[in-house]
Amino acid sequence: DGGITQSPKYLFRKEGQNxxxxxxxxxxxxxxxxxxxxxxxxxxxxxxxxxxNDFQKGDIAEGYSVxxxxxxxxxxxxxxxxxxxxxxxxxxxxxxxxxxxQYFGPGTRLTVT
Amino acid sequence: xxxxxxxxxxxFIQEGEDVSMNCTSSSIFNTWLWYxxxxxxxxxxxIALYKAGELTSNGRLTAQFGITxxxxxxxxxxxxxxxxxxYFCAGLRETSGSRLTFGEGTxxxxxx
Numbered sequence: 467d468g469g470i471t472q473s474p475k476y477l478f479r480k481e482g483q484n485x486x487x488x489x490x491x492x493x494x495x496x497x498x499x500x501x502x503x504x505x506x507x508x509x510x511x512x513x514x515x516x517x518x519n520d521f522q523k524g525d526i527a528e529g530y531s532v533x534x535x536x537x538x539x540x541x542x543x544x545x546x547x548x549x550x551x552x553x554x555x556x557x558x559x560x561x562x563x564x565x566x567x568q569y570f571g572p573g574t575r576l577t578v579t
Numbered sequence: 580x581x582x583x584x585x586x587x588x589x590x591f592i593q594e595g596e597d598v599s600m601n602c603t604s605s606s607i608f609n610t611w612l613w614y615x616x617x618x619x620x621x622x623x624x625x626i627a628l629y630k631a632g633e634l635t636s637n638g639r640l641t642a643q644f645g646i647t648x649x650x651x652x653x654x655x656x657x658x659x660x661x662x663x664x665x666y667f668c669a670g671l672r673e674t675s676g677s678r679l680t681f682g683e684g685t686x687x688x689x690x691x
Contacts, residue, residue: 470621472621497677507683507684508667508681508682508683508684509622509667509681511678514677514678516676516677524678554619556621556622558621560677562677563677566610566671566677566679567612567624567627568612568624568669568679569624570614570621570622570623571621572620572621573619573620573621575619
């Protein structure tokens with residue numbers, strides 16, 4: 467089945483450690499996105515990539531980094547510089563210029579203590 | 580930042596009732612999308628709208644692309660308990676590339 471996978475579903479880390487969240491899609495979509503969601507709030511864009519080997523900052527990129535070495539994969543690293551990293555992280559993808567409908571993965575809940 | 584005003588913020592209704600929610604903005608949008616999010620899951624795309632005035636249905640859900648291109652509406656008819664969740668609108672502006680702007684969501688509770 468085609469879709470977007472995020473792993474793991476739950477992730478726990480100690481403060482000061484970097485952590486990388488995985489996002490993989492087999493939809494052959496060109497564009498991929500990372501969002502952060504805090505309790506009772508909407509989605510805020512962290513980074514997005516419209517094509518392999520290229521990505522742009524979203525509204526809240528500070529303390530995060532990404533790479534896009536393969537079309538299928540868009541990992542997000544939450545660095546120790548991110549002041550409040552505990553949140554629900556959502557990855558999405560879209561066909562890009564052909565269609566901007568975004569399809570979401572199941573999310574990763576990160577808890578940093 | 581957020582430029583979509585989604586209302587209401589929350590709704591508490593009885594099973595069988597109809598529901599209406601909307602998103603408004605001061606900006607013009609080319610595309611409107613409506614998503615539903617269950618607790619602890621990713622949002623699921625419900626309806627996509629591409630033309631001003633367009634009215635599209637998906638089962639008991641009907642959404643409309645406002646004629647001014649600055650708003651969109653979602654209606655749910657004859658609500659059932661599994662309609663519970665958070666509903667998000669999202670819009671695509673002409674100048675924003677592939678970046679969607681999201682509303683802050685409407686939390687729907689359906690009492691059996």
